Amino acid sequence: MLWTKNLETGIPTIDEQHKELFRQIDALLAVSGANKEKQVTEALNFLDRYIVKHFTDEQNMHLQSKYPKAVAHRTYHDNYVTTFRQLKEKYIKEGPTVANNMAVNKSVVGWLKEHILIHDKEFAEFYKKKP
Numbered sequence: 001m002l003w004t005k006n007l008e009t010g011i012p013t014i015d016e017q018h019k020e021l022f023r024q025i026d027a028l029l030a031v032s033g034a035n036k037e038k039q040v041t042e043a044l045n046f047l048d049r050y051i052v053k054h055f056t057d058e059q060n061m062h063l064q065s066k067y068p069k070a071v072a073h074r075t076y077h078d079n080y081v082t083t084f085r086q087l088k089e090k091y092i093k094e095g096p097t098v099a100n101n102m103a104v105n106k107s108v109v110g111w112l113k114e115h116i117l118i119h120d121k122e123f124a125e126f127y128k129k130k131p
């Protein structure tokens, strides 16, 4: 499991979705290897939809709680979706090559962890302090 306890924000809905995201990435990396194009494509498309759903939910929380950094946070999300989709296209075209799996680890997993640790935790601090 790629999710670790230090990634916890303390906001249950967000933490659950983060765990599910990491589960999906785990599943994607698990199908990699042999000729499993169809499974890889399905996993990537599922992940794509789930990422968008999760970001939308987070952004709604930002807006509802009048989070001052909502716009900047949204930009991080939008850039991530762009990066993810570029990688997804490459992955679908070339399959689970070593290079593509490394890119998933670096750009998909690495980014997500850093984003949660810095930006989602920053929001969680703000959110939990709100009356």
Ligand SMILES: [Fe+2]
Binding pocket: 058, 073, 077, 115, 119, 120
């Ligand atoms: Fe976020």
